[in-house]
Amino acid sequence: MKQLVLLLLLFSSLLYGDFVPIYFKGNEQIKERELYEALNLHKPYMYEFWKKEPTVNPDTAAVLSQTIKNFYRSKGFFHAEVTHEKSDNEVKITISEKLPIRIADISIISKLKINSAIPFKKGMIFDADKFDISKKDIKLLYANEGYCNTELDSKTWIDIETNSAYILYDVTPNKLCYFGEIEISSPQSIDPQIVNSMLHIKQNKPFSPEKIRKSYQSLYANEGISKVLIDTSVKNNDTAPIKVSVTELEKPIRFQAGIGASSDEGAMLSLGVKHRNIFKNLKTAAIETRLTETKQTVKTNFFMPLTNRNSTGAEIGFEKEKFIGFKEDRYFGSIFLKQNETSHIFQETLLFDNVTTYDSEDDTLFPEGQLFVVSAKLQWSYDTRDDILNPKKGYFLRPQVSGSLKSKISDASYYKYNLSGGYIFPLLPSVVALKANFGSLRLYDGNIPASYRFYAGGMNSNRAYSYRKLGPINDQGNPIGLHSLLEMTAEYRFAISGNFRGVVFNDTTFIGEKETPEYKKGYYSLGAGVRYVTPIGPIAFDIGFDIENPTKQYAFHFHIGEQF
Numbered sequence: 001m002k003q004l005v006l007l008l009l010l011f012s013s014l015l016y017g018d019f020v021p022i023y024f025k026g027n028e029q030i031k032e033r034e035l036y037e038a039l040n041l042h043k044p045y046m047y048e049f050w051k052k053e054p055t056v057n058p059d060t061a062a063v064l065s066q067t068i069k070n071f072y073r074s075k076g077f078f079h080a081e082v083t084h085e086k087s088d089n090e091v092k093i094t095i096s097e098k099l100p101i102r103i104a105d106i107s108i109i110s111k112l113k114i115n116s117a118i119p120f121k122k123g124m125i126f127d128a129d130k131f132d133i134s135k136k137d138i139k140l141l142y143a144n145e146g147y148c149n150t151e152l153d154s155k156t157w158i159d160i161e162t163n164s165a166y167i168l169y170d171v172t173p174n175k176l177c178y179f180g181e182i183e184i185s186s187p188q189s190i191d192p193q194i195v196n197s198m199l200h201i202k203q204n205k206p207f208s209p210e211k212i213r214k215s216y217q218s219l220y221a222n223e224g225i226s227k228v229l230i231d232t233s234v235k236n237n238d239t240a241p242i243k244v245s246v247t248e249l250e251k252p253i254r255f256q257a258g259i260g261a262s263s264d265e266g267a268m269l270s271l272g273v274k275h276r277n278i279f280k281n282l283k284t285a286a287i288e289t290r291l292t293e294t295k296q297t298v299k300t301n302f303f304m305p306l307t308n309r310n311s312t313g314a315e316i317g318f319e320k321e322k323f324i325g326f327k328e329d330r331y332f333g334s335i336f337l338k339q340n341e342t343s344h345i346f347q348e349t350l351l352f353d354n355v356t357t358y359d360s361e362d363d364t365l366f367p368e369g370q371l372f373v374v375s376a377k378l379q380w381s382y383d384t385r386d387d388i389l390n391p392k393k394g395y396f397l398r399p400q401v402s403g404s405l406k407s408k409i410s411d412a413s414y415y416k417y418n419l420s421g422g423y424i425f426p427l428l429p430s431v432v433a434l435k436a437n438f439g440s441l442r443l444y445d446g447n448i449p450a451s452y453r454f455y456a457g458g459m460n461s462n463r464a465y466s467y468r469k470l471g472p473i474n475d476q477g478n479p480i481g482l483h484s485l486l487e488m489t490a491e492y493r494f495a496i497s498g499n500f501r502g503v504v505f506n507d508t509t510f511i512g513e514k515e516t517p518e519y520k521k522g523y524y525s526l527g528a529g530v531r532y533v534t535p536i537g538p539i540a541f542d543i544g545f546d547i548e549n550p551t552k553q554y555a556f557h558f559h560i561g562e563q564f
Contacts, residue, residue, distance in 0.1 A: 018057070018058070018088075019056060020055055020056065020058055020087075020089055020091055021055055021089075022039075022055065022056045022064070022093065023090060023093070024094075025092060025093070026095040027095050028097060029075075029077070029097055029100065029125070030075060030097075035068060035071070036054055038071040039054075039056075046497055056091055058086040058088070061085075061091045061093075064084065064091065064093065065083065068082050068093055069081075069082040073128075074127070074128040074129060075100075075129075076101045076102075076126040077098065078163075079098035079099060079160070080095060080097050080098055082095050101126045101158055101163050101165050102125055102126065102163060102165065103120050103122055103124050103166075104159075104165060105122065105167070106118065106120060107166070107170075109170040110138075110169065110171040112142060114138050114141055114171065117140075117141050118134050118169065119133070120134070120167065126156070126158070126165040131156060138154075139152060140209060143209050144208050144209060144210045145206075146176045146208065147175075148177035148207045148234050148240060149175065149234060149237050149238075150172065151172040152169070152172075153168070153170040155168045175237055176206060176207075177234060177237075177239065178205065178207060178238065178240070179201050179202060179204065179206075179207055179240055180204075180235070180241035180242065181203060181241050181242070182199070182201065182203055182241075182244065183241070184196055184244045184246070185243070185244065185246070186244075186248075189248055190248055190277075190280070190282060193307065194281050194307070197305075197306070197308050197309055197310075198219055198222070198309055199244065200214040200218065201230075201242055212230055216228055216230065218309065222276075223249075223276040223284060224249055224276040224277035224284065225247070226247050226248060226249045228246055228247075229243075229244070230242060230245075249277065252275055252278070253273065253274070253275050254274050255272070256270070256272045256274070256288075257271050258270040261558070262557075262558060262559045262560075263459055263466075263467065263556060263558050264460070265467075266292055266293030267292065268290065268292045269290075269291045270290045270291070272286060272287060272289065273286065273287055274288075281304075282305050283305070284303045285300070285302050285303075286300065286301055287299075288300075294321060295320070296320045297318070298319075299317025299318070299332075300315070301314065301315040302315075309341065310337070310338065310340070311337075311338045312335070312336065314336075315332075315333065315334050316332070316334075317331075318330070323450070325366055325474070325476060325479070326358070326359060326361065326366035326368075327359045328356065328357055328358075328449060330353065330354065330355045330449075332351070332353050332354070333352040334349050334350065334351045334352065335349070336348065336350075343382055343383055343384055344381070344382050345380070345381040345382075346380050347377075347379040348378055348379075349376070349377040349378075349379070351376075351377055351402070352372075352374055353372070353374075353375065353449070354370070354371075354372045355370065355371050355372075355373070355449040356369070357371075357450065361476045362476060362478065365450070366450045371411045371412070371447055372410065372411055373404055373448060374410040375402045375403060375404045375410075376403060377401070377402035378400065378401050379400040380398070380399055380400070381396070382396065382397045382398075383395075383397075383398075384396070385424060389536070389537035389538070390533065390538055391424045391431075392426055393424055393425055393426055394424055395421070395422060395423040395424065396422050397419075397420075398419070399418070401416070402415070402416050403416065406444075406445045406446040411446045411447055411448075412446035413443075413444040413445040413446060414441070414443045414446075414448050414452075415440075415442055416440070416441045417438075417439065417440045418437070418438070418440075419437070419438045419439075420436065420437040421435070421436055422435035422436075423435075429495060430492060430493060430495070431492075431493040432491070432493075433490070434490050434491075435489045436487070436488045436489075437486070437487045438486050438487075439454045440483070440484045440515045440516065441454065441482075441515065442515040450481060453482055454481065454484070454485045454511075455481055456470035456482065456485055456487065456509050456511060457470035457471075457479075457555075458557070459542065459557035459559050461509070462487065462507040462544070463505070463525060463527050463542050463543075463544030463557055464523070464544040464546040464553055464554055465523075465544075466555045470509060470511070472513070482511045482512065482513065483514055483515055484512040484514060484517045485510065485511045485517055486509070486510040487507070487508070487509050488508045488509075489507050490506045491505040496530070499533040500530065500532055500533075501533060502530060503529045503530075503531060503540075503542070504526075505542070506525065506526055507525045508522055508523070509522065510523075511523075524546070524548070525547060526544070526547060526550075527543050527544030527545060529542035537560050538560070539560055540558060540559050540560070541558045542558070544557070
């Protein structure tokens with residue numbers, strides 16, 4: 001109640017009177033920006049040159065000083081002394097932090113291991129906010145193991161004479177909980193069985209908030225759904241019936257347009273129209289075009305959900321692409337069957353590719369003419385990243401293989417294999433990201449389009465080189481393409497200020513003109529970049545240098561989204 005009165009006095013007084021800058025002195029353990037945020041003030045970042053420094057009413061100096069003192073106590077500085085001075089020109093708050101309260105002991109009584117949910121270790125400074133969060137995380141950890149009625153007795157004893165904190169977590173799990181009967185409410189255009197097949201919740205299976213979260217993700221992945229509500233209520237301390245309510249879009253037809261640019265493809269324009277619940281049951285159909293300086297594509301596709309989180313679909317289209325040394329026109333089509341099991345996604349695809357090569361600068365290497373190739377493709381994806389556009393932790397693995405046999409309906413016998421994977425982990429307050437990509441191509445009989453080869457260099461490859469410009473070249477200076485490659489990337493991502501992030505990276509590439517790379521010769525690069533975080537992903541600018549010849553071999557890149 002006292003804090004509420006202080007806040008009311010603060011905000012009401014801010015409405016009147018002259019405002020002056022506020023400054024802090026003496027803070028060492030807590031950053032200045034945190035102190036401004038504790039007062040609900042924003043200190044402009046270096047790049048926010050158009051914004052003014054935060055100001056306050058001098059009459060509120062005493063309230064502000066007390067607020068800072070309370071903030072210091074919540075961060076473990078129980079002995080901190082906070083004083084203030086005010087004048088017609090400024091308010092100055094002086095802080096003497098004194099010795100903080102450090103954690104002397106952590107006692108845990110728990111059936112499950114809960115160390116991952118506890119943000120403390122002996123010797124660390126006690127933080128009341130982190131303590132409150134840890135209690136929620138422990139209950140969530142137990143809930144994901146099926147204990148939905150966990151009782152947690154958590155206490156902290158503070159000894160201000162020895163500056164010590166003693167923490168206790170005493171967890172009583174009670175009975176295991178199970179999902180009960182599942183009731184689904186959906187509009188006439190969406191079959192309840194389709195909705196049920198997308199849930200990760202199964203009757204009589206252990207209760208788990210994580211499965212509820214994944215069910216939300218699975219349902220919202222269907223663009224024909226506008227709202228999902230999954231309601232749970234525990235009965236008899238061990239059963240959680242589920243009520244699922246789904247609302248369809250009122251306007252299923254969506255027109256979309258976009259513009260953009262990247263260092264690989266240049267300027268980009270996209271246009272399209274999609275019906276997100278055509279023929280009912282969340283089927284979608286779309287027509288879209290994407291135009292860049294190197295590639296122009298027009299295509300139409302159809303997608304249909306099946307039971308048990310499976311789906312099928314088809315796509316047909318036309319594409320014009322400009323490579324270095326030749327051009328291609330392509331009529332393509334595909335049909336697929338996909339199985340989505342939690343983090344695992346399996347997909348089987350049949351591809352039809354009718355390719356015409358023309359404007360070749362090397363008819364031996366890039367022969368002009370038309371080829372028709374029918375390929376089978378198998379893909380598997382396993383992804384645990386917490387965010388696709390801007391991940392902070394997790395890993396992914398994506399192997400895929402495609403191939404064809406020469407016949408009356410296909411002009412080549414070949415296989416193409418690609419395996420990529422990455423691992424992202426926090427190194428507080430920063431992030432380390434590692435990635436590897438291996439590719440192998442072998443032609444046994446007939447001919448395949450030159451575009452089937454691997455090309456290295458660019459923002460998603462070795463960043464010391466421009467798009468597709470790494471590797472051997474022909475007499476005209478054009479890259480000949482590769483039959484194998486191994487690319488490895490290591491990034492260290494860190495905060496700069498505000499929405500700005502930085503990155504330093506190392507890209508390593510091994511290439512080969514046969515189905516395995518030549519490991520005796522590698523291409524090594526170092527570089528750095530800047531990211532500006534936006535709702536659609538980071539806007540990125542990178543520059544990479546070849547380690548052996550940094551003054552002559554380097555490249556600039558820009559794009560939206562992290563590399564992985």
